[in-house]
Amino acid sequence: MLPAVAADVRRFPGPPGANRRCTACGALALAGRPENDHVDYQELLDAATAAARRTRGTGHVADYIPALARVDPDAFGMAIATVEGDVYGAGEWEQPFSIQSVSKLLTLTLVLAQGGDDVWQRVGREPSGNPFNSLVQLETEHGIPRNPFINAGAVVVTDRLHSLTGGHAAEAVLDFVRTESGNPDLAIDPEVAASEAEHGHRNAALAHFIASHGNLVNSVETVLTEYYAHCAIAASCRDLAQTGLVLARHGLRVDGSRLLSRSEAKRINAILLTCGTYDAAGEFAYRVGLPGKSGVGGGILAILPGQAAICAWGPALDPAGNSVAAVAALDAFTTLSGLSIF
Numbered sequence: 001m002l003p004a005v006a007a008d009v010r011r012f013p014g015p016p017g018a019n020r021r022c023t024a025c026g027a028l029a030l031a032g033r034p035e036n037d038h039v040d041y042q043e044l045l046d047a048a049t050a051a052a053r054r055t056r057g058t059g060h061v062a063d064y065i066p067a068l069a070r071v072d073p074d075a076f077g078m079a080i081a082t083v084e085g086d087v088y089g090a091g092e093w094e095q096p097f098s099i100q101s102v103s104k105l106l107t108l109t110l111v112l113a114q115g116g117d118d119v120w121q122r123v124g125r126e127p128s129g130n131p132f133n134s135l136v137q138l139e140t141e142h143g144i145p146r147n148p149f150i151n152a153g154a155v156v157v158t159d160r161l162h163s164l165t166g167g168h169a170a171e172a173v174l175d176f177v178r179t180e181s182g183n184p185d186l187a188i189d190p191e192v193a194a195s196e197a198e199h200g201h202r203n204a205a206l207a208h209f210i211a212s213h214g215n216l217v218n219s220v221e222t223v224l225t226e227y228y229a230h231c232a233i234a235a236s237c238r239d240l241a242q243t244g245l246v247l248a249r250h251g252l253r254v255d256g257s258r259l260l261s262r263s264e265a266k267r268i269n270a271i272l273l274t275c276g277t278y279d280a281a282g283e284f285a286y287r288v289g290l291p292g293k294s295g296v297g298g299g300i301l302a303i304l305p306g307q308a309a310i311c312a313w314g315p316a317l318d319p320a321g322n323s324v325a326a327v328a329a330l331d332a333f334t335t336l337s338g339l340s341i342f
């Protein structure tokens, strides 16, 4: 349990509600809480890590992509990047892992940033209530995927991004993560991409079905190649937390330029909350209280608007395809700190 209040009295300059810092130790003060109630991110990370460790032995590593099945199920890392530019980490927070569906957040961000709002005529914004790779809704809903964060929706968004970038969808995503994280060495893991392509019958079925309804512009083969490639980007908790800051900064990039309007950033965060963790989005909102995007590589990137982006990673997944350890860690983080959107 965290000590809620430090023993000695410290001073916090600035108006109430602003991000104030303790003049004695520099720690951030919690808005609306007693003045000497610090946000000690490192301490919170340690408590979240302990919560994640208690889930050991629960869940299963994704094995439908054979290259992912080799990852240590007990690995765990977590990073927090703040809008002030500080980064905190715990466990294996600098260990690259396969970002998988966390890339769905990045493709949507880039499509909207490049004026591709017409994508909303081709994909919905409602929770699916179905597994991330489900085919059933597509049949009754005429090839219009429920939302951009299930596989079917991400295939359509990737198709739109591919057109907007002149045929470089995955490269655009990689470039974006490299720039925002400040890590030029990030790369697509070709083995993971090839492994997924080889075993990707379900995604191929989804893409062909969407195409049969006239909802793909580029060929199925091209779109799937790009989709597998951006899913196979290997990045660490640190890299993803720093990339997620774009949404915590209400649309501003690391260099201060505007990528998304404030309203677009709000809308992406809203869809993240309602759809980012598939048919467990309700449970995630209940436990964590933050917009977040998961991937079957075990990463979850969560956004604390105006304050920070947090990435937790543990490869063992629950039945919905969300990391057991990452959900537990984010749950502990927001429960202990009160730092949620609610």
Ligand SMILES: NC(=O)CC[C@H](N)C(=O)O
Pocket: 099, 100, 101, 102, 132, 133, 151, 196, 203, 228, 231, 294, 295, 296, 297, 321
């Ligand atoms: N939920 C996920 O992370 C799924 C992504 C994975 N590349 C797939 O298409 O199945």
